[in-house]
Amino acid sequence: MFSNLTNFVYQRSAKQAFGFYLAYVILGVLIGAIAGGIAGTIVGSENAFEAGARTGTIVAVVYxxxxGLLIAKSKGLLNSFPTLLLIALAGVICFFIGALGGLIPIAYLSTRPSALDQSIQNVQLD
Incomplete structure (x- = not known):
């Protein structure tokens, strides 16, 4: 379930994609919390919560x-319009819901087969 988490070329099963989702949501929440805490400390006590929330949202969307782009690049899918649309959709969902929702399309993207494998098979057949 939690194997090959940093291997972005790997085609995951549904169970492995769920493990990928959980691991990267936890990592995203930690990164967002640290960035939000730093932003809240810099701003001061008046608007600390607001600044932390805004910073956390920005960090989550960028994350x-x-x-998504790392996975698409690793799998050779950056030239695919549906893949780019899925990554953009993940960013929009993340803006409104957070990493909890935004990483769902990214976890789905991790289940897609690599285009690099298909091109290697085509070359071997020729």
Whole structure:
């Protein structure tokens, strides 16, 4: 379930994608909390919560988009419009719901087969 978490080329099963989702949600929440805490400390006591929440949202969106682009690049799917649309959708969902919702399309993307494997098979057949 939690194997190959940093291997972005790996095609995951549904169970492995759920483990990927859980691991990266926890990591995203930690990164967002640290960034929000730092922003809240810098701003001061008046608007600390607001600044922390805004910073956490920005960090979550960037985190989701970067993770999606890393997976797409590793799998050779950056030239695919549906893949780019899925990553953009993940960013929009993340903006409104947070990493909890934004990483769902990214976990789905991790279940897609690599285009690199298919091109290697095509070359071997020729």
């Amino acid at each position: 989701t988009l970067v993770l």
